[in-house]
Every structure is written in structure tokens, then in C-alpha cells.
Amino acid sequence: MSNAPEVxxxxxxxxxxxxxxxLEKVQITSNLMDDLGADSLDFLDIVFKIERAFKIEITRGExxxxxxxxxxxxxxxxxxxxxxxxxxxxxELMPEAADRVQPGLRPAxxxxxxxxxxxxxxxxxxxxxxxx
Amino acid sequence: MNPVALVTGGSRGIGAATAIELGxxxxxxxxxxxxxxxxxxxxxxxxxxxxxRAIALKCDLTIAEEITKLFRxxxxxMGSVTALICAAGVTRDTLLGASEPGDFETVLxxxxxxxVQCCREAARRMMAERxxxxxxxxxxxxQRPGRGQSNYAASKGAVESFTRALAVELASRNIRVNxxxxxxxxxxxxxxxxxxxxxxxxxxxxxxRIARPQEIAxxxxxxxxxxxxxxTGQVWSVxxxxxxx
Numbered sequence: 001m002s003n004a005p006e007v008x009x010x011x012x013x014x015x016x017x018x019x020x021x022x023l024e025k026v027q028i029t030s031n032l033m034d035d036l037g038a039d040s041l042d043f044l045d046i047v048f049k050i051e052r053a054f055k056i057e058i059t060r061g062e063x064x065x066x067x068x069x070x071x072x073x074x075x076x077x078x079x080x081x082x083x084x085x086x087x088x089x090x091x092e093l094m095p096e097a098a099d100r101v102q103p104g105l106r107p108a109x110x111x112x113x114x115x116x117x118x119x120x121x122x123x124x125x126x127x128x129x130x131x132x
Numbered sequence: 133m134n135p136v137a138l139v140t141g142g143s144r145g146i147g148a149a150t151a152i153e154l155g156x157x158x159x160x161x162x163x164x165x166x167x168x169x170x171x172x173x174x175x176x177x178x179x180x181x182x183x184x185r186a187i188a189l190k191c192d193l194t195i196a197e198e199i200t201k202l203f204r205x206x207x208x209x210m211g212s213v214t215a216l217i218c219a220a221g222v223t224r225d226t227l228l229g230a231s232e233p234g235d236f237e238t239v240l241x242x243x244x245x246x247x248v249q250c251c252r253e254a255a256r257r258m259m260a261e262r263x264x265x266x267x268x269x270x271x272x273x274x275q276r277p278g279r280g281q282s283n284y285a286a287s288k289g290a291v292e293s294f295t296r297a298l299a300v301e302l303a304s305r306n307i308r309v310n311x312x313x314x315x316x317x318x319x320x321x322x323x324x325x326x327x328x329x330x331x332x333x334x335x336x337x338x339x340x341r342i343a344r345p346q347e348i349a350x351x352x353x354x355x356x357x358x359x360x361x362x363x364t365g366q367v368w369s370v371x372x373x374x375x376x377x
Contacts, residue, residue: 041305045256045260048257048259052260
């Protein structure tokens with residue numbers, strides 16, 4: 001199911017079920033927290049639904065590693081705030097949220113950047129055997 | 133569809149009595165066991181006698197991969213778990229100074245980390261369904277331990293704290309998490325202490341007798357059922373009034 005429209009639809013359905021909202025409200029550009037009101041438990045729920053739907057595994061470690069890439073924690077976020085290199089890495093990783101990746105960002109706030117597109121990208125990378 | 137319960141440690145003692153009680157209450161039951169294939173098969177028969185589905189599933193709770201597999205098999209054979217009863221447990225009673233590091237590790241692996249891993253798997257499924265009940269089994273030893281129970285008491289204390297914390301985490305998804313802390317019960321696990329000092333033991337219990345596994349099972353099954361729909365984050369002592377006088 002690495003076909004883009006199918007992945008998009010399945011991810012939107014997982015999000016809609018989790019948030020108990022109509023599918024139409026969940027658009028590819030919708031931000032999970034700000035637009036759809038998701039909390040951290042919802043993220044877990046969405047990830048589990050996606051894992052089941054696509055028979056893949058997305059661990060928290062993988063999500064953190066995905067954000068950092070090859071960078072060490074110290075390079076990525078020295079003193080708990082993302083470095084310029086860390087911000088750049090994030091803009092490349094999440095182009096859909098690039099305008100929100102601003103100096104002063106803390107790693108814990110990265111979740112706030114997640115949109116439906118972010119999950120779609122993650123699933124497609126997994127299905128294609130790429131590192132997200 | 134009947135609700136589906138998984139009972140770890142379901143082949144003997146309190147776990148076995150709970151599996152049967154859940155069957156009586158209308159649950160389909162998966163009986164988790166590590167070594168007791170034969171007794172597990174008998175519990176399956178007992179549950180089936182109520183007209184419910186039952187299966188026995190072998191699992192070593194010290195191995196995370198086996199727990200993951202256990203839940204996947206349960207998904208395939210019975211559907212998503214509705215109630216999880218963490219009744220598996222081991223003892224390695226020994227004075228701390230005479231104990232080996234392995235004594236603590238084994239007890240914590242099974243009694244605590246096994247519970248954590250089972251709850252992780254169950255919670256993810258229950259979250260998707262927006263309903264579920266988890267019942268952990270602690271022990272009177274968590275609050276009132278005896279000599280030589282440091283590892284067991286520590287593991288059960290951890291289970292009690294974990295139970296309350298998980299209740300906080302999962303309440304918004306309509307998942308209740310409670311625990312039962314049994315007193316001395318007629319099981320193989322308490323055989324040694326009962327044989328060594330039977331009068332000493334009963335003297336400390338207000339009701340002046342030890343519990344039958346069924347008496348603990350009824351409370352566990354109640355907490356797992358919809359009858360306890362407004363109970364969460366609690367650890368109930370079911371100990372006949374242990375050490376209260």
C-alpha cells in the first residue's frame with residue numbers, strides 16, 4: 001500500500017477515528033494538535049492504528065532518531081534548544097512545517113509540528129524501506 | 133461479541149480461579165501460562181463449560197518478544213482484549229544478605245516488568261477500542277511484608293504505584309486500571325509459609341482463616357467487569373483484615 005493516495009486516505013482515516021471527527025475535517029495539511037486538537041495519547045493511538053493498517057512498526061526511538069538523523073543530541077539541540085543545524089535538518093524533514101520551524105524550538109515541541117502529511121511521509125518512507 | 137479477557141498466570145492459584153470466574157461472568161478467556169500446560173487445559177475446559185470460548189496461551193513473561201507474540205496470537209484467535217488480569221507472579225523469599233542478584237532480577241522481571249509489558253500491549257488495543265479494564269494483582273506484602281520478602285514486596289509495591297499511574301494515563305480513553313492486593317491465600321505460592329507457621333499466620337488475620345482463591349477471584353472479576361464501571365486507580369486489599377489488630 002505504498003500508493004500515495006491510499007496511504008493518505010488510510011492515515012486520514014486513522015486520525016479521524018482517533019479524534020472521532022468526520023474524515024472531511026482531516027485534511028493532509030491539518031496540524032494534529034492545533035487544527036485537530038490531538039494530545040500525546042492520540043499520537044500513540046494514531047501510531048498504533050497506522051502500524052496495524054500497514055503492518056509496520058514506528059517506535060518512539062525511531063521518531064526521535066528520524067528527527068535528528070545522523071546528528072548527535074548535542075549537535076541537534078545543545079542545551080535543550082535546537083541548533084541552526086538542527087532547525088535546518090527539521091525543515092528538510094518536515095517541509096510542510098518549515099515556516100513553523102523557528103529559532104528557540106525545543107525537542108519536546110516538535111510534536112506540535114506534526115501534520116497528517118508528516119505521518120503520510122513517515123509511512124511511505126517505511127513502506128519504501130527508507131529511513132525517514 | 134463477548135468481552136475477551138487475558139489472564140496471565142491463569143493455569144493455577146488465583147489466576148486459574150479468576151479465569152473460571154470470568155467465564156462464569158460471560159467473558160471469553162485466554163489462559164496465559166508458562167509451564168502448566170495440563171492445568172491450563174483444565175481451566176480452558178472449565179471456562180468452556182459456561183458456553184464461552186477459551187484458549188490456553190504459553191508465554192514466558194521475562195521475554196518481551198513472547199509477550200508481543202502472545203497479544204498478536206490473541207488478536208488473531210479471539211479478537212482485541214477487553215480485560216487484562218495480571219495474575220502471574222513468582223517468589224524468591226530470602227533474606228537480602230543471603231540473596232543472589234538473580235533473585236531480585238527474576239522477581240522484578242516477572243512480577244513487575246512482565247506486568248508493564250502486558251499492560252503496554254493491552255493498553256494500545258484498548259485505546260483503539262475506547263474501552264477496557266486492567267486488573268493487576270499485588271499482595272498484602274506490598275504494604276505489610278514479612279521477613280525475607282524484600283524482593284517480592286518491592287515488586288508488588290512497584291505494581292501498586294504503576295497501577296495508579298496507569299489509571300491516570302488511560303482514564304480519558306475509558307480504560308479503568310485497578311489492583312487487588314490479596315492476603316494469604318490457599319495457593320502453591322503460599323504453601324511454605326502456611327506449612328511453617330499456620331497458627332502464626334491465621335492469628336494475624338481478623339477473619340482467622342486464609343482465603344480461598346475464589347474469594348480473591350470474585351473481586352478481580354468484579355473489577356474487570358462493567359459492574360465496576362466507576363472504579364479506577366484503586367488497589368483493594370482482599371486480605372481478611374490482615375494485621376489490623
